[in-house]
Amino acid sequence: MSALRKMLNLPEKEPKGGEQDAAAAEEHAPSPTPKSGSDRAGADWNATGWAEENESSGASVARRAGRVTIWAVIGLAALTGVKTWVFPPKPQAPPAQVDHLAEARKNDVPVEEAQQVAARFARAYMSWDSRAPELRARDLQMDLARDADPKMGWDGQGIQMVSQTIPGRVTQGEGKRARVLVDVRVSYTIKVKGKDELVSRWRGLEVPVAEAGGRVLVTGQPALVGMPSAVGYKLPETPTADAALSGATRQTVKDFLTAWADGSEDQAAAPGSNIPPLGVGMHLDSLDGWSVDAGNGDKRIGTAIVRWRLAGGQLQQTYRITLSQVSSSSGSRWQVAQATAAS
Incomplete structure (x- = not known):
């Protein structure tokens, strides 16, 4: 210290x-007078014990x-x-989170616009008439880059018409490029036993597109590709039926279907239900099957197999029909609340 x-x-x-x-x-205290002998020695001791030393410059x-x-x-x-x-100190801002998917999507072609352009282009590309070749070229130029060849590989012969195009999968590429798969319904004539016969078929067409100059355009010749083939599917098991309720409500369902085809479904449906009309030209031929699923409550679902008459023929269809129990002063009854396709 x-x-x-x-x-x-x-x-x-x-x-x-x-x-x-x-x-x-x-x-x-007064200092003692130094004496000889022992007194002198004490004086020397005092001088030695209390002598001051000079502090060095380094210290x-x-x-x-x-x-x-x-x-x-x-x-x-x-x-x-x-x-x-x-x-x-200012609190440090949390590190920015990088959404790599969002960054990658910046180079994608807008899907809806790509499908629209590809479907329109496919209709023009798959339509031709040797009697008026300029019509096809004019329609194609709408979605092609400037100075592109409007013939796009057609030799100028034959006749083919397109009745429908359905755009589908968009495969994104790099640099704002993509390929769009379009289903095209084409019609053309073939010779059958020396006579012309009209044939209609679906064709698959893959259209290359890119985004440039603020819009999507077709960048090259499309390519015909195969259509999807059928695959196997196992239907779910049929639910257990409530035989008593099925028999008790069969006529209710049949009356509703008759009114539905006639355009008076509101009179037969449950209060508060919203079932759009089928439209003119349909009639109920028969209710081929009706079965209510086992269960309980005031909402029950059943399966109806219905045969319609339309356009000079018959068409059998399967519906999932929801019944609702409606109560009134005179009692309760079941009425149709919804009719949908079977899933």
């Missing part, structure tokens, strides 16, 4: 209690340097603390 006091230029610590009194008494420099260092540390700590009070 004595060395630290010297470096900080602090006064020496005074002795406490009796030590202070004894030191003061000793300081004011003085070290003390001052240590003092400066300590005060510098204290000052730096104080300055840092005050700065923190006045200018508190």
Whole structure:
């Protein structure tokens, strides 16, 4: 502690209690007269024990340097603390989350616009008439790049018409390019036993497109591709039937189907139901099957096999019909609340 006091230029610590009194008494006591022998030896001992030594220059420099260092540390700590009070550190913003899928989609061709352009182009591309070749070229130029060949590979012969196009899958590529699959319904004539016969078929057409100049355009010749083939599918098991409710509600369902075909379904449907009309030209031929699924409650679902008469023929269809139990002052009854395709 004595060395630290010297470096900080602090006064020496005074002795406490009796030590202070004894030191003061000793300081004011008269010095004994030196005598020969033992007295002289005591005087020499006193002189030796309390002799002061001069501080070396190196120790003085070290003390001052240590003092400066300590005060510098204290000052730096104080300055840092005050700065923190006045200018508190700003909270760091959380690192930005990068959506890699969103970044990748920036190079995608807009799907809806690509499908629209591809479907329109497919209709023009798959239609031709050797008697008016300029009509096809004019329609194709709408979606082609400037200075592209409007013939697009056609030799100028034959006749083919397109009745429908259905755009489908869009396969995205790099650099805002894509391919669009379009189903095209074409009609043309073939010779059968020397006579012309009209044939209609579906064709698959893949159209290359790209986004440029603020719009989607066709970048090259499309390619005919195969149509999907049939695959196997296992139908779900038939639910257990409620035979009693099926028999009790069969005529209710038949009356509704008759009214539905006649355009008066509101009179036979349950209150609050919203069943759009079928339209003119349909009539109920027969209710070939009706079965209510086992269950309980005031909402029950059943399966109806219906045979319609339309366009000079008959068409059998399967419906899932929802029944709702309606109560009134005279009792309760079941009415049709919904009719949908069987899933």
